[in-house]
Amino acid sequence: MKTGKRQDLRSREWFDTPELYGWTRQAALQGLGLDPSVYRDRPLIGICNTWSELTHCNAHLRTLAQRVKEGVWQAGGVPFEFPVISLGEFNMRPTSMLFRNLLSMDVEECIRANPLDGVVLLGGCDKTTPGLLMGAVSADLPAILVTGGPQLTAHWRGQELGSCTDCRRFEVELRAGRIDPEDWQDLQGAMIRSPGHCMTMGTASTLATLAEALGLALPGNAAFPAADSRRTRLAHRAGRQIVRLVELDLKPSRLLSAGSFDNAIRTLHAIGGSTNAIVHLLAVAGRTNIPLSLKRFDELSQTTPMLLDLKPAGRFLMEDFAYAGGAPALLGEIASLLDPDQPTVTGRSLGENLRGARNDNPEVIRTMDRPLEASGGLAVLHGSLAPDGCIIKHSAATPELLRHQGRAIVFEDHHELMEGIDDPDLDVGPEDVLVLRGAGPLGGPGMPEWGLLPIPRKLLRRGVQDMVRISDSRISGTARGTVVVHVCPESEAGGPLAAVRTGDQIRLNVPARRLDLLVEPREIERRLERVRSRVRPEARGYRRLYFEHVLQADQGCDFDFLRAE
16 A cells, blocks of 8 residues: 655644654664664554553553554565553442543644654543544544443343443342342443443444444444454554554544534434433534534424334344444435435445445344334533523433423532431332432532432332433433433533522423423522632643533533634
8 A cells, every 4th residue: 555755744833843853763663673674664553552450441542552553564664562540430430431531632732742644543431532532633633433332231140230230220129128249240241241342332432433423433343342353453443444544544533524524413312312422422523523412403303214123222232233234224214314415434425335235134224114213312502590401312212201390409519429228217209300410520529320219119110110310410321210401501500400408390302302490580699699709629730620610511521622713
């Protein structure tokens, strides 16, 4: 394969310089065992790796990195693997979301600072993928995303289970006394069978799928299991293809447009994807000059059917999606709604990529004439309780609760929620609305996944399976229930959520796209005057930077100084 000419390669700027450092840089490469004939006039390709043993989803990424390297060498490039921070959902406190922007800065600065002509991004766990994309879009060198793929399907006592949708289902069963602690422990050992991210259509799976729709990942990236040899072959192809992208100078600014984001948003609705994807797409778009708002998500939801029958909104799991044809098959089904002319990292348009795509299981990937739902699985609501918007995944909610009015039961923060939700003296009924505040970008801090407020144990034992729950936090993409999240502005920023009191009436009307606190506006304003003088917590280092610069959910929770001018 023909590679870029010497004068066209960005990396040459590091070596073709009269200062001593140009000489020592080459000496260092030779110290690695690279002869000048190996690295001269060849593109230097970074392999940006979020591997970590603390992030089980990404624990196999060093194996994928080796396959990428082989592809780079074969295509005439020189690969250099480098680490960036890894964000694991399970181990990081209070939430990995607090550090997504830090990862993006790590990625951007590592790319900018080093003699690289292109980069392959290796991620998988929920926040690693958007952090990689945000950093790479800001650095704007040719880039391809390769995710680690989903775990293998879990099997337990004759059932196929998905993490962590079924983790949550059985936790409810445990709290209700319908399974015992021995069952719970046995399930723990069966749930995660292999490396990889959750095998439901959670946040990781959603973002891997959207990356294909955006044109930033190769076809097939979304669904091949982590343990499948096709995943390693895809990594090898990415290594070869990134060298070609350098030759073509095909970087994110030439790939991303309003049309590509529309394609991603329609895909999000068609797959019944994670609510978190809205925050992350807003953040990625914010690194470009492409305007994107919550309004666009709701506009496209109205005319995009939900076709993918995957948990938590459906029946199947990511292996089934892969065997049915993966993202290419899904995109092929909604092709009439997409902009086919958008360029992609294949060097071809999205429409060209989809030629020959086939749907091998119309039960998993429905056709347009028999959708799961006529419109997208997510909705954006506004109203007196959420002036700047909030989100509900109505495809995973109880239909009867999508129009509901009830009495607010308010918890000031997550600690109070955990302390009080199972108190037998808690005055709560199934028609009430559980409200959590103090859990947004500032309040969490980091907007943790606390939005799936537990059903009080006293109600679980009466057979209550769902309630309306509202917060300024997030929920896992694997969660289901009638849960309103991302209430904006958050309570800590002086939003109306801070004014809600136990006993107030709240009205949810998803078809009308409304969420309202049924309290007089003057009274809401009076109450808010008492909370706007809150002092933010003392912080140092990165957390201080975070508190001073993080934006609200409707702007992707990015830092103000990282957004495009």
